[in-house]
Amino acid sequence: MASLPLELINTCAALLLLLSFAMLSQRRVLTQVDLYAAQGLVLSVSIFITAWSTHQLHLYFSCGLTLLLKVLVLPLILRRLIHRLDANWETETLLNMPSVLLIGLLLVMFAFVLAQPISELATTLTHGTLGIALAVVMLAFLMMITRRKAVSQVVGFLAMENGLLFAAASTTYGMPMAVELGVGLDVLVGMIILGIFLFHIREQFESLDLSHLESLKED
Amino acid sequence: MGAVTLTAVLAQAAATVMAVLVAPLLLGWVNQCRAWLQNRSGPGILRPYRQIRKLFHKDAVIASNASPLFRLVPYVEFASMALAAAIIPTLWTGLPFAIAADTIALVGLFAMARLFLALAAMDIGTAFGSIGARREMLIGFLAEPALLMVFFTTSLIARSTSLPTIADGFAHQPFALFPSLAFASVAFVMVLLAENTRIPVDNPATHLELTMIHEATVLEYSARHLALIDWSAALKLFNYVCIGLALFLPWGLAESPANPAGLLLAAPALVLKLAVAGAGLALIETLNAKMRLFRAPEFLATAFLLAMLGLLVRLLLGS
Numbered sequence: 438m439a440s441l442p443l444e445l446i447n448t449c450a451a452l453l454l455l456l457s458f459a460m461l462s463q464r465r466v467l468t469q470v471d472l473y474a475a476q477g478l479v480l481s482v483s484i485f486i487t488a489w490s491t492h493q494l495h496l497y498f499s500c501g502l503t504l505l506l507k508v509l510v511l512p513l514i515l516r517r518l519i520h521r522l523d524a525n526w527e528t529e530t531l532l533n534m535p536s537v538l539l540i541g542l543l544l545v546m547f548a549f550v551l552a553q554p555i556s557e558l559a560t561t562l563t564h565g566t567l568g569i570a571l572a573v574v575m576l577a578f579l580m581m582i583t584r585r586k587a588v589s590q591v592v593g594f595l596a597m598e599n600g601l602l603f604a605a606a607s608t609t610y611g612m613p614m615a616v617e618l619g620v621g622l623d624v625l626v627g628m629i630i631l632g633i634f635l636f637h638i639r640e641q642f643e644s645l646d647l648s649h650l651e652s653l654k655e656d
Numbered sequence: 657m658g659a660v661t662l663t664a665v666l667a668q669a670a671a672t673v674m675a676v677l678v679a680p681l682l683l684g685w686v687n688q689c690r691a692w693l694q695n696r697s698g699p700g701i702l703r704p705y706r707q708i709r710k711l712f713h714k715d716a717v718i719a720s721n722a723s724p725l726f727r728l729v730p731y732v733e734f735a736s737m738a739l740a741a742a743i744i745p746t747l748w749t750g751l752p753f754a755i756a757a758d759t760i761a762l763v764g765l766f767a768m769a770r771l772f773l774a775l776a777a778m779d780i781g782t783a784f785g786s787i788g789a790r791r792e793m794l795i796g797f798l799a800e801p802a803l804l805m806v807f808f809t810t811s812l813i814a815r816s817t818s819l820p821t822i823a824d825g826f827a828h829q830p831f832a833l834f835p836s837l838a839f840a841s842v843a844f845v846m847v848l849l850a851e852n853t854r855i856p857v858d859n860p861a862t863h864l865e866l867t868m869i870h871e872a873t874v875l876e877y878s879a880r881h882l883a884l885i886d887w888s889a890a891l892k893l894f895n896y897v898c899i900g901l902a903l904f905l906p907w908g909l910a911e912s913p914a915n916p917a918g919l920l921l922a923a924p925a926l927v928l929k930l931a932v933a934g935a936g937l938a939l940i941e942t943l944n945a946k947m948r949l950f951r952a953p954e955f956l957a958t959a960f961l962l963a964m965l966g967l968l969v970r971l972l973l974g975s
Contacts, residue, residue: 444833447973451835454965462958535957542964549972568972 442490446607449483450566453603454545457576460596461541461583462534466524469592470515476599477507484606495614496606503602506621511595511628518632519588524645530583537583541576548572559608566607573600587638587645591631598624664752667913668742672753675741679894680704680887682934689938704890711883719780719876729776730877730884736769737891744898747922749820749827750912758817759807762899763800766851769888770796777873784865788872791949795857795869798956799850802843805963809840810903812970819902827906835973839966841904845940846959848896850952852889855941857952867946897933905929 456476463469481503488496518524530537552568559567577597581590598620605612612620635645642649684701691698718726740762742753757765774789811817813834814825850857853870862868865875874885902909908925910918947955 447969448833448835448838450973451839451965451969454969455839455962458961458965534954538957538961542961545965545968549968565973569969 440490442486445486446483446566449479449486450569450603450607452479453483453573453599454569454576457573457596457600458538458541460592461576461580462538466519466586466588466592467516469589470512470519473515473592473596473599474508474512476596477503477511480599480603481508483603487606487610491610493610496610498614499602499606499617502617502621506625507595507599510625514628514632515588515592515595518635522588522635522639522645524586524588529585531585532583537579541579544575544579545572548575556608567604570600570604570607573597573603576600585646585648587635587647590647591628591635594631595624595628661752664750664913668751668753671747671913672738672742675744675746675894675898676738676887676891679741679891680708682894682897682930683890685931685934686893686938686941689935690941693938693942704886708883708887711878711886712880714879716879716881718878718881721780722876723779726776726779726876727881729772730881730888732772733769733888734884734891736765736772737888737895740765740895741891741898743819744895745820745823745902745906745909746898747919747926748910748913749824751820754818754820759811759819759822760804760817762819763803763807766803766892767796767800769892773873773885777876780876782876784868784872784875788868788870788875791869792873795850795952795956798953799847799959802956802960802963803847803851805960805967806840806844806847806903809836809963809966809970812967813837819899823902823906823909824911826903827909834970836966836970837904839962839969841900843959843963843966844900844903846955846962848900849937849940850956850959852893852896854937856944856947856955859946867949869949897930897937901926901929901933 453476456472456479460469460472460476463472481500484496484500484503487493488500532540548571549568552571556565556567574597577593577600580596581593584590584593602617602620605617638647638650639645681701681704684699684704687703688698688701743751743757743762745751745754770792774793777785777789777792779785807817810822810826813836814822816822816825849855853860858869858871859867860870862871865872868875870889874882877885908922908929910922913919
């Protein structure tokens with residue numbers, strides 16, 4: 438029978454997957470940002486449990502960094518960005534919602550099958566959750582593909598990073614400190630640059646609909 | 657699993673009759689809670705019984721072009737719901753009838769009842785009847801896979817598709833966190849709401865034909881036929897709630913009727929659980945607005961998704 442920390446981490450992993458689907462099916466951008474913050478919180482809780490049960494000191498830092506960056510700073514920046522862009526309308530998807538969810542399910546199955554042989558190589562306590570981490574990454578990809586509006590795509594990009602961090606934490610007990618700091622700063626800087634991009638896109642096309650970018654010339 | 661002895665069979669027959677008799681009480685309780693939550697004094701818990709008695713004393717009016725099927729359907733409905741009640745553990749898990757049908761057969765039983773109701777609705781040939789039948793089949797066709805997935809998840813964990821065995825296994829295992837069961841339970845509640853014509857999908861108290869789903873299918877029925885259909889709808893709700901309790905809150909279930917101490921614990925536990933579940937149902941119905949019909953597929957796709965996620969998480973993590 439599984440131990441309690443493992444059960445808690447499995448529950449966190451299941452919650453992460455659920456939150457990914459919630460983001461995928463959410464129409465409002467601001468709620469998407471809230472869900473992203475919730476995902477960050479669950480992620481940091483799961484990292485904390487891993488750190489506590491395996492006595493890995495650097496995972497506590499990783500947990501703190503996740504909490505600071507993904508639950509507080511990035512959602513704050515995103516919310517301000519959305520208010521300044523006045524972009525909190527319902528975003529339409531390319532496909533209707535049930536089909537997006539069903540494609541998501543197929544992706545989850547694909548990710549689980551793909552992760553099965555890899556996770557058997559890992560020696561950590563939590564190697565089973567690699568499949569879920571991979572599924573979170575793929576669902577974030579799907580979210581970026583099926584949304585027209587730029588802000589949702591940015592949220593999808595950030596959610597993808599959540600999945601990568603979870604994969605690292607579950608297979609190797611986290612990346613080295615320097616790498617993790619680097620990735621965290623990368624995401625922060627990327628976020629700021631994307632914010633500037635969004636303003637430029639809106640100035641140029643008077644809309645955040647990325648399908649405008651497909652035409653090369655104005656006519 | 658209970659041995660098939662004469663006393664066990666008699667005890668279960670008695671329990672099934674009890675379930676049939678108690679079912680309208682649960683419906684009355686849900687309606688009463690809903691009235692309280694809406695600041696109305698409410699019709700009283702016994703209202704469904706009075707309704708059924710009133711309908712049984714009236715003369716039936718049947719359309720001149722009705723086929724024998726139309727007269728037959730209320731009895732089929734009632735019989736299939738009573739049969740379902742016989743294989744759902746309410747007080748104890750040693751059910752001798754349960755070897756006859758497992759959870760998959762139970763889904764089939766519900767599907768058969770729905771099919772007959774839809775046929776009867778189209779039998780007269782009125783427009784509202786056909787619309788109601790189509791909508792009912794739409795909801796059913798989307799809810800059924802979700803319900804099956806819920807059953808598959810619980811069956812995987814308990815290693816059996818027999819409902820009493822699953823409930824027995826869950827009631828007596830050491831405490832463990834099962835995220836898959838949490839997903840399955842949420843999916844089950846969504847299916848329960850959709851299948852029992854509860855508010856986010858259908859409004860059971862509506863008088864507006866254009867928005868009806870279940871009500872539109874029974875518009876042509878009157879008197880004793882309508883009473884039987886109403887009664888079987890109440891029984892269906894009771895059955896669904898009892899399935900939910902057996903799968904996700906099985907604590908307090910006795911193992912067999914031969915043990916009076918176990919029954920003495922199981923009966924108040926069941927009453928308490930039903931009361932809480934009924935109040936919860938009323939709360940859900942009060943907090944939500946009825947969806948447009950075309951949002952119902954989205955609602956049920958979400959239920960299917962949750963149930964499927966439960967299954968996948970169970971397969972991947974074994975939890």
